[in-house]
Every structure is written in C-alpha cells, then in structure tokens.
Amino acid sequence: MTTTSPTPLDPADIHIVDLFAGPGGLDVAAHALGAASVGIEWDASACETRREAGLATKQGDVRAFDAAKFTTANVLAGGPPCQTYTVAGKGAGRKALDEVLGFVARLAAGEHWPSIEADLSLLEDERTGLVLQPLHWALEALQNGRPYEAIVLEQVPAVLPVWEAFRKVLHNLGYSAECAVLRTEEFGVPQTRRRAVLIARYGKENGVVLPTPTHRPYRKNARHASRSSYPGLWPSEGAEAKRLPWVSMGEALADYRTGPFTVISNYGTGGDPKARGRRSSREPSATVTGKVSRNRIVAGENGPDLPRFSFREAGMLQSFPEKYPWSGKDVSQQIGNAVPPLLGLHILNAALGRGTPSDDAIKRLEQWRPPMDTRSTKPQSAS
Helix, strand or coil: CCCCCCCCCCCCCHHEEEECCCCHHHHHHHHHHEEEEEEECCCCCHHHEEEEECEEEEEEEECCHHHHHCCCEEEEEECCCCCCCCCCCCCHHCCHHHHHHHHHHHHHHHHHCHHHHHCCCCCHHHHHHHHHHHHHHHHHHHHHCCCCEEEEEEEHHHHHHHHHHHHHHHHHEEEEEEEEEHHHHHHHEEEEEEEEEEEEEEEECCCCCCCCCCCCCCCCCCCCCCCCEEEECCCCCCCCHEECCCCHHHHHHCCCCCCCCEEHHHHHHCCHHHHHHHECCCCCCCCCCCHHHHCCCCCCCCCCCCCCCCCCCCCCCHHCCCCCCCCCCHHHHHHHHHCCCCHHHHHHHHHHHCCCCCCHHHHHHCCCCHHHCCCCCCCCCCC
C-alpha cells in the first residue's frame, strides 16, 4: 500500500494546546519551529519554571478544562503522567491496562464522558485514567466541528497498547495515525530513553510518517567512534551506517566538565553497589529521572568524586537549552518528567509533515534564551 505524504503545515499557522505540559519541553520545541503553544499544567513548581521561561501557561488540573475553551488551538499535544505505567513505579497503570483499553472502546462507541469519568475515579490510582484525556479532547473537538489538524502524544513504552487503540479510533474518525517506540539517542539527545509516540493528522490523504532517526542507536562498548574504529559493530550498508554518531555526555557538557568522567547510578539498586549502573562520559546518559541528582560522578573510571550534576547539566542531558531557567521546587523531578525538547522537535516536525528538522531549527533550540521581560530577578542558584 502506498503512503501519501502529509501536506506540510506552516508552523506560523500552528497553535498547540499541550496537556500535562510539565516544565515546557514540547513548548520550547514548538517555539524553535516558529509555532505558538499554551500548556496546561497543575504542578506549581513546573508552572514557575514555565513562567520564568515566558511560556503561556494555564495552571490547573487538565480535567477542569475542555477543548472548547481553546478555540485557536489546531494541534493537540500531551504527555500524560507516567508514574502508574513506568517500570520504576508500582505498576497500577500496567495492571489496569485491560480496563484502560475498555474505556477507550467505550469512548469510541460514543458513551458520554461523565459516565466514563465516574468509573475512572474507581481505579486504584486516579492518575492511570489521565492517559485517556487526549482522546477525550480529540473527540470533543470533532463534536464541536473543529477537529485538530494534528495530534502528538508521548509516554513510556508500556503505554504503546493504549496508543495503538487510539490509532484505530482516530483512523475510524478520519485521521491518519501511526505510533511506535522511539529511542531518544537516535534523535541527537545525549541520553538513552525510550518513548511511546503517537502522531496523527486529520484527513486520510495525510499519511503520517514517523520521524526518521538521524543518529545511531547506543550500543554498549561501542564507545563514541566511527565504525571504521570498531569493525562489525555497525552495519556495513544501509541507513544506520549513514547516521551521525550518538551524542555523548562529554560532548553535551563540554563547557562544564573537563576530562573523562563516569556516572554511577546511586538509586534503584536495593543498596547493592555491584548492581549500580555505570556510564562513561564517552556514552550517552542513562535515562534521566527525577532522581538524577543522586548519581555519583567520578573522575575517569574510578577516580575521586566530582560535583554531581547541576540542574542546568541535567536539563542539558534532556536536550533543554543551556540557559533554561529551572525554578521552583523538585527541579530534578521536573527535569526527569519532561519531554526531551530535541525529540519533541522531531516529533512536531513530523506531525506537521515537514520531515527532519532543519539545522536552523535545531540551532534555534540550542541557542534559545528566555525572554528577559517575563523573568523574575531572583538568581538561578542551581544553574
């Protein structure tokens, strides 16, 4: 079957409503593309960071808003809370996956949202049901006669079955949609992180094409070298061999860290030092979580301790701009929960039918600065 490429959308005509917007990873990516966005976020500290960054924000519970209140929005984005689905959590969402898929079927069948919402409140963890909000918004927009031109969703890999169910529903409602698990290091993020992504475009003629990786996948012990230095580690032919090397922590933090270093995980090991993961500065970071500040950093492989990652450095490992104004409390958690902006740039560009982001767009993201007239004057103590 031949896939028709989507009609490109002009970023200048795009107005994004970003559900569960966090500290602004997707919004900063949108601005680098030249699109407008407004984020809905309940966490006060994340909203403080957003205000310092000059990002349009509606503070509050997503469930207290609805699509009809955002009349100019023509793109829907969302990264619902992942705590109940992630392998690091207790897994209430994973255990309730069949129930969640049942709710998707009820939505698709046209059942009224209030009755579904009442049943969602009975789940073991109320956050589990938040993953349904983007589909609820999309259906409401359709009922209002203003379907979103594009939809972009991301979550942990365990949510892929939900996105697959969404894809079928959206397809039946006139959208072209695709979903898959993407690896962040394959898009230039100096970190290994896997995210389940859904992209949809209204109109069956707008065949969705998922982002094309630009960098090689991380392989342990491959270090950061050309394939000629490590024969057999990379395919001799094909698209992967033509990609750029993945970006290492040492490269991303070159202005802050001199000389080689090793990051030693200091959590999630049950206290067993032998179980702690290690990554060299020649490698991308392991997944940046809300506990990133607990990681030890040593010089070389087993040298003396070095200062732990600052908020600025941790943000840069998530591909946030160097000058991003992290603010409020629980900054490590804000960083760990965020959408990596560089991945967001690739996803949004694909959703707009524009292929791989231009070098200029990537440069605008890297060189982004918060607008000075929207920032407070208090110092950034953790930068």
